[in-house]
Amino acid sequence: xxxxxxxxxxQYGDKKVVDDVSLTVKAGEAFGLLGGNGAGKTTTIRxxxxxLEYNQGEVLWDGRPFLENRPSVGYLPEERGLxxxxxxxxxxxxxxxxxxxxxxxxxxxxxxxxERLGIxxxxxxxxxxxxxxxxQKVQIISALIHNPDLVILDEPxxxxxxxxxxxxxxxxxxxxxxxxxLVFSSxxxxxxxxxxxxxxxxxxxxxxxxxxxxxxxxSYGRSNLILRSxxxxxxxxxxxGLLDIRRDAQEWTLKVTDEVQAHELMRALxxxxxxxxxxxxxxxxxxxIFIEKVGxxx
Amino acid sequence: xxxxxxxxxxxxxxxxxSKSFMWMTLLLVAVIAAIVLxxxxxxxxxxxxxxxxVINTSGLPIDAKGLSAAVSPAYDWKVVPEGELxxxxxxxxxxxxxxxxxxxxxxxxxSAPQIELSVxxxxxxxxxxxxxxxxxRLNVNAQVGELGLTSEQSSALTASPxxxxxxxxxxxxxxxxxxxPVYALLMVxxxxxxxxxxxxxxxxxxxxxxxxxxxLITKVSPGQLLAGKVMGVGMAGILQFAILFGVGxxxxxFGGSGEALTIGSLNFDLSILGGKTLVVCAILYVxxxxxxxxxxxxxxxxVSRSEELNQSMLPVSMLLMAAFFLSMIVLNDPxxxxxxxxxxxxxxxxxxxxxxxxxxxxxxxxxxxxxxILALSTFIVGWLSSKxxxxxxxxxxxxxxxxxxxxxxxxxxxxxxxxxxxxxxxxNDAV
Numbered sequence: 001x002x003x004x005x006x007x008x009x010x011q012y013g014d015k016k017v018v019d020d021v022s023l024t025v026k027a028g029e030a031f032g033l034l035g036g037n038g039a040g041k042t043t044t045i046r047x048x049x050x051x052l053e054y055n056q057g058e059v060l061w062d063g064r065p066f067l068e069n070r071p072s073v074g075y076l077p078e079e080r081g082l083x084x085x086x087x088x089x090x091x092x093x094x095x096x097x098x099x100x101x102x103x104x105x106x107x108x109x110x111x112x113x114x115e116r117l118g119i120x121x122x123x124x125x126x127x128x129x130x131x132x133x134x135x136q137k138v139q140i141i142s143a144l145i146h147n148p149d150l151v152i153l154d155e156p157x158x159x160x161x162x163x164x165x166x167x168x169x170x171x172x173x174x175x176x177x178x179x180x181x182l183v184f185s186s187x188x189x190x191x192x193x194x195x196x197x198x199x200x201x202x203x204x205x206x207x208x209x210x211x212x213x214x215x216x217x218x219s220y221g222r223s224n225l226i227l228r229s230x231x232x233x234x235x236x237x238x239x240x241g242l243l244d245i246r247r248d249a250q251e252w253t254l255k256v257t258d259e260v261q262a263h264e265l266m267r268a269l270x271x272x273x274x275x276x277x278x279x280x281x282x283x284x285x286x287x288x289i290f291i292e293k294v295g296x297x298x
Numbered sequence: 299x300x301x302x303x304x305x306x307x308x309x310x311x312x313x314x315x316s317k318s319f320m321w322m323t324l325l326l327v328a329v330i331a332a333i334v335l336x337x338x339x340x341x342x343x344x345x346x347x348x349x350x351x352v353i354n355t356s357g358l359p360i361d362a363k364g365l366s367a368a369v370s371p372a373y374d375w376k377v378v379p380e381g382e383l384x385x386x387x388x389x390x391x392x393x394x395x396x397x398x399x400x401x402x403x404x405x406x407x408x409s410a411p412q413i414e415l416s417v418x419x420x421x422x423x424x425x426x427x428x429x430x431x432x433x434x435r436l437n438v439n440a441q442v443g444e445l446g447l448t449s450e451q452s453s454a455l456t457a458s459p460x461x462x463x464x465x466x467x468x469x470x471x472x473x474x475x476x477x478x479p480v481y482a483l484l485m486v487x488x489x490x491x492x493x494x495x496x497x498x499x500x501x502x503x504x505x506x507x508x509x510x511x512x513x514l515i516t517k518v519s520p521g522q523l524l525a526g527k528v529m530g531v532g533m534a535g536i537l538q539f540a541i542l543f544g545v546g547x548x549x550x551x552f553g554g555s556g557e558a559l560t561i562g563s564l565n566f567d568l569s570i571l572g573g574k575t576l577v578v579c580a581i582l583y584v585x586x587x588x589x590x591x592x593x594x595x596x597x598x599x600x601v602s603r604s605e606e607l608n609q610s611m612l613p614v615s616m617l618l619m620a621a622f623f624l625s626m627i628v629l630n631d632p633x634x635x636x637x638x639x640x641x642x643x644x645x646x647x648x649x650x651x652x653x654x655x656x657x658x659x660x661x662x663x664x665x666x667x668x669x670x671i672l673a674l675s676t677f678i679v680g681w682l683s684s685k686x687x688x689x690x691x692x693x694x695x696x697x698x699x700x701x702x703x704x705x706x707x708x709x710x711x712x713x714x715x716x717x718x719x720x721x722x723x724x725x726n727d728a729v
Contacts, residue, residue, distance in 0.1 A: 075513055077509065081510035084508055094308050099517055142513065
């Protein structure tokens with residue numbers, strides 16, 4: 001079970017909103033589709049699902065055109081959508097049945113999902129009566145109730161408090177473990193780093209960077225240095241060509257051009273007899289990579 | 299096809315369980331009950347009948363039998379002696395009588411008799427004209443008798459003109475006969491199409507406005523979604539119609555006054571709506587509904603929020619209203635050129651053809667051909683609407699207009715995938 005997008009292009013008039021995007025999502029893997037607002041994430045997702053016609057490229061599922069060999073899809077759109085006046089049970093059963101589930105199966109699955117997400121008592125309430133967070137849970141159930149092969153989650157964490165975000169994180173991990181192919185679009189880089197093996201970052205419809213997250217990070221080198229000391233390190237750090245020196249209480253973060261420079265600094269600190277409690281050389285976080293790739297020319 | 303069934307069932311259930319459906323059904327049942335039953339209950343107490351005391355001092359041969367036969371059989375006439383005038387007037391004041399009539403001889407010799415009619419309300423004096431004519435005739439007879447003419451002379455004087463009504467087009471329907479039933483059918487058709495087809499538009503706009511559309515479209519093709527919705531809501535309409543028809547028929551059978559209904563002074567002779575009219579009517583209702591429902595659905599699909607719905611429904615509503623008004627106009631001349639031509643124009647067909655069948659005499663082909671044209675156009679309109687719908691349901695932030703609709707027709711026809719489906723690679727990557 002593999003989703004492949006090859007050289008996907010979509011334009012409105014002369015404006016290219018998606019330009020030559022290629023990516024592969026395998027079963028049991030979460031793919032992070034990242035980008036700023038208006039980068040083309042949602043357009044890409046809609047093109048994949050056949051909600052929009054695209055102008056170039058192709059979308060394949062298991063090597064065959066997606067719309068001819070359509071898998072069962074669980075879709076959580078960015079703009080949430082439910083029938084506000086219908087009960088939770090009524091509309092989730094309806095949506096599940098549209099995916100080929102029998103009514104009894106759908107009701108059984110519904111019960112277990114409602115329990116899993118802790119909203120069993122709201123089964124017979126109308127969606128408009130629920131809080132935003134609970135509506136979000138209902139929306140998530142609507143995407144997963146029919147046990148889809150391909151799960152596409154557009155900003156799944158928005159609107160959830162930390163407790164519920166953790167709950168959803170466990171659900172997402174479970175879906176990955178169940179062997180689903182998962183496309184994950186988010187602005188929250190923490191979550192993407194937590195789940196996604198492969199990512200791509202879009203900017204104005206073009207892929208800025210793509211591939212294995214670990215490889216991408218490695219390609220940036222370990223350029224982030226974190227130091228912790230009870231002494232004042234600032235005089236020691238200045239005048240060495242180190243960049244972006246920032247101090248938070250007893251911690252200093254800074255950028256080194258390469259690891260050699262970092263090792264030289266450590267030696268210098270040792271020779272000066274400054275007591276260092278922490279010395280950590282790190283790859284850039286996805287957050288930083290994102291800012292660099294998307295933020296530079298905005 | 300399976301998803302169509304699920305959408306159909308859901309749309310049907312949603313409509314039938316809605317509050318507006320329930321209230322509309324109850325309201326219409328109440329209206330029908332009122333139309334059928336009120337004339338029956340009020341009929342006995344209005345001016346059409348009652349008790350009348352007659353005091354006759356004119357010397358003319360007036361008796362209760364004659365009054366009943368010549369003036370009005372609905373009243374209970376009693377001739378009372380002159381001395382009771384005051385007593386009878388008291389009874390009238392107490393509403394125990396409906397009228398007191400005093401007929402006296404003329405003041406001068408050979409002058410006409412005087413009639414004094416006392417009632418509590420003018421409404422109760424409906425028989426006044428007949429009474430005057432009756433007294434006049436008796437008076438003429440009496441005067442003629444006094445002249446001592448021969449029987450030929452007297453009969454020549456008092457003879458009434460011979461009156462013979464000949465209906466040249468014996469099978470034809472008179473305006474008076476057909477107007478009300480056909481008018482009622484047209485009204486019902488207009489409201490049923492407007493309400494139910496309008497419901498389709500609302501339902502589409504709600505799905506779009508609540509953004510559930512985007513999820514639905516990944517599960518069901520737009521064509522099936524549209525068809526399921528249109529048919530589900532249509533079936534709810536048929537159910538409502540059946541309820542109303544059933545209640546109406548029951549009330550007519552057990553509580554009404556036969557096949558003729560009277561509302562105010564208007565007569566409904568429902569018997570003219572024979573089998574053929576009802577069959578054609580049913581076909582036209584169904585086709586008319588589908589024709590307009592798919593158009594309304596297209597209108598609903600181009601709005602971003604349900605508040606904009608009225609604006610986008612307007613062009614379609616205008617077509618529907620044009621059909622309604624034209625059918626009213628041609629009701630006067632259901633066999634004329636306007637009616638005949640109109641019945642072939644698909645968006646006018648449902649109502650204009652109904653007028654023609656109900657009030658005119660179209661030939662068989664003149665009924666079948668417009669229906670075939672309407673059926674074909676319904677398919678074409680359905681197809682075009684599903685194209686607009688397909689493009690419209692995911693389009694937000696556009697001003698709803700005819701222009702948007704046309705743009706949808708132009709851009710959304712192609713399948714949502716590029717023309718070239720190149721070689722299949724990557725199948726080996728599948729896990």
